[in-house]
Amino acid sequence: MDFELDEAQQAILDAVASLLDKHAGPARAIELAGTDAYDHELDAALAESGFTEVADAEGAGPLEAALISEAVAAAGGMVSFPARALVAAGVGAALPPGPVAVCTALPRGLVRFASHAKSLLVLAPGEARLVSLEPGDCAPVRSSFAYPMGQAPGGLAAAGDALGEGSADTLVRWWRLALAVEAVGTMAACLEVTTSYLSQRRQFGRTIGSFQAVQHRLAELAIQIEASRWLVREAAFQGAPAEGVATASAYALAAAGQVFAETHQLSGAIGFTREHDLHVFSMRLQALRIEMGGVAEHRRAVARERWGGGASGRGVGA
Amino acid sequence: MEFDWAPEDARHRDEIRAFLAEVLPADWEEISKHGPGSDTQAAFSKTFCARMAERGWLTQHWPAAYGGRDASAWRHAVVGEEMWAIGEPRGAQYMNVNWIGPAIMRFGSEEQKAFHLPRISRGEVLWCQGFSEPEAGSDLVALRTLALREGDEYVVNGSKIWTSYVDNAEFIFLLVRTDPESKRHKGVSVLLCPVDTPGVEVREIPSVVGARYFHEVFFSDARVPVSALLGPEGEGWNVVNYALQYERVGAARYARAARTLDRLAELARERGMLDDPTWVEKLAEARGVCEAARVLTYKVIDERAKGRPPSADTQLARVAGTRADSAVANLAVELLGAEALEYGSYADANFRLAMTAGVAVGATEVQLNLIASRFLGLPRD
Ligand SMILES: Cc1cc2nc3c(=O)[nH]c(=O)nc-3n(C[C@H](O)[C@H](O)[C@H](O)COP(=O)(O)OP(=O)(O)OC[C@H]3O[C@@H](n4cnc5c(N)ncnc54)[C@H](O)[C@@H]3O)c2cc1C
Secondary structure, eight states: OBOSOOHHHHHHHHHHHHHHHHHOSHHHHHHHHTTTOOOHHHHHHHHHTTGGGGGGSTTOOHHHHHHHHHHHHHTTOOSOHHIIIIIIHHHTOOOOSSOEEEEESOTTOEEETTTTOSEEEEEOSSSEEEEEOOTTSSOEEOOSSSSOEEEOOSOGGGSSEEOOTTHHHHHHHHHHHHHHHHHHHHHHHHHHHHHHHHHHOEETTEEGGGOHHHHHHHHHHHHHHHHHHHHHHHHHHTTOOHHHHHHHHHHHHHHHHHHHHHHHHHHGGGGGSSSSTHHHHHHHHHHHHHGGGHHHHHHHHHHHHHHSOOTTSOOTTO | OBOOOOHHHHHHHHHHHHHHHHHSOTTHHHHHTTOTTSHHHHHHHHHHHHHHHHTTOTTTTSOGGGTOOOOOHHHHHHHHHHHHHTTOTTTTHHHIIIIIHHHHHHHOOHHHHHHHHHHHHHTOOOEEEEOOBTTBSSSGGGOOOEEEEETTEEEEEEEEESOTTTTTOSEEEEEEESOTTOOTTTTEEEEEEETTSTTEEEEEEOOSSOTTOEEEEEEEEEEEEGGGEESSTTBHHHHHHHHHHHHTTTSOHHHHHHHHHHHHHHHHHHTTOTTOHHHHHHHHHHHHHHHHHHHHHHHHHHHHHTTOOOOTHHHHHHHHHHHHHHHHHHHHHHHHGGGGGSTTSHHHHHHHHHTTTTTTTSOHHHHHHHIIIIISOOOOO
């Protein structure tokens, strides 16, 4: 057990931080959001530095991929990095460069990043599938929830290449992890934006962040975010065990709902504007909360994996 | 960063489980239901801790110089988890090994160490904690119990309140004010005071938590030898801070909560409730809360294993631990329904043990204050 970064991990995260400094951050996210765009520059920079392949790299693994994903999310990076570095790596799918989306084979699904994706990882009944996409395959759909969204094409249950026996379960595990890790980075950024704003904003002759009623609510969020962070990192290190990732995703995405509500409430009106950074992160949380059937589905997975119960849920891909 | 148990610690967990299976009596659940402070559990703790000590396990995290084995903080955490999960067969003695012993090691005279440490490490003595007073709760430093020096003795007057375990304890780790002119942190001292000192009177405070849970301890001209002073006179606040950093996450509440939750899931299955989405969601939610407390506590253990000064992570872990306790206790009552109405039933016993979690060992709001200032860096103005 060791909760501190070792030298190699520290070096990776330092390099990621300087890359994100250059290519990401809320200002960049706001600029991209106006055009519903994907950050190809950031995507390419992450790939060039070898970070995309870190899960399979010598001396690194899924924990390192998760740590980078967390940092990318916290910097508001508009890229499908976790889908590639964790999900594709986890199911062993070899993908061409470019954006990646993950979805179920359900018809009429709106999918994060699908409108830009070159590759689609599909949770189909029985086996997961890898589908190559051409421009125009997934029509863009406007969404409030920050990510570029696309309409998944029909017929996914039999499209592309099947990824082999057991791949559906594997895909679900890594997808849950990727989702939870993205939530962690995004929640941490929401809290950070809110805490620094409230440390400066004054009303009634004092800093709002000095009111105990406000402090306690932020402290409650801190507890949930930190717990989510460590649950996710532990599950990543362990190679995304089914129960571990279900617990992490159920806990983290429930926390995400609270982080959204509380950070907005405590930020006042400025929090709803495009000029303030909160929305860059908070609106994404809503999209993450809905994915994979949402908190209820993650919780059913916890019960199923731990106690063999809860089998009657609608299921992630059902 | 990595999250594997060291193989020897994982093995030790198995050894402890096998040991517990061997030595716990058939009616252990009945015994443990009344909490670590009950007479039966206090009596049982003496034989149990002696058997732990025989194997060298009771104080294995202590330095070898004091009869320990220099075991790591992680090894100690394994023991704590297994003990709490099963209802703490060490009884109140978990305090001895967690923080009273270490405080004596750090601040005690040679004579105090020679007298107290072997008793603690053999598992044959019960201690209690005399900190809180009627006017000094969360604001502990407002304490007023006075110990005035007269020759070779301190004459103690005042009272302590909420003192758990004192009715069976031989010693009280007593926080007093030795300088009557002093305010706040200055002039506070610690006395290692025998409970049977003349002038010390213990009265039970009846409570809804259970019989003999809380006590008030009155000191009327109780004469305690100066040799009972722990650390320098007037420097007691340092001693307490040192002790409390070990106390705050001393009890692995989440481990007991997680075990209870598994049992509830089993009961839910037997009653056909495990396919009902409502109960499934509640059980799974509670599982997350237990796991959250576990990882946050591990973060603190990691700090301790590395000898770092305790950070605000301690407070995160503390609050998370109490949340785990209450989430599971509330669910037990909801899930078992009318059965919980009977005194001593599984849900009732659990509920009462958990209901004090947010207040005992420092109330949650105070922990949240510390998280706000120390973890989030929010202004005080
Ligand atoms: C089961 C149990 C066992 C105990 N055993 C012992 C023992 O063995 N020895 C011992 O010495 N003591 C013991 N205690 C006492 C315990 O340490 C105190 O109860 C605790 O420190 C809180 O003090 P209080 O009860 O006086 O509450 P108070 O300090 O009166 O607090 C009441 C409420 O006000 C809140 N509050 C207080 N200050 C602030 C603030 N600054 N900001 C916001 N909110 C605040 C508190 O959080 C709490 O919710 C025990 C308590 C319990 C419940």
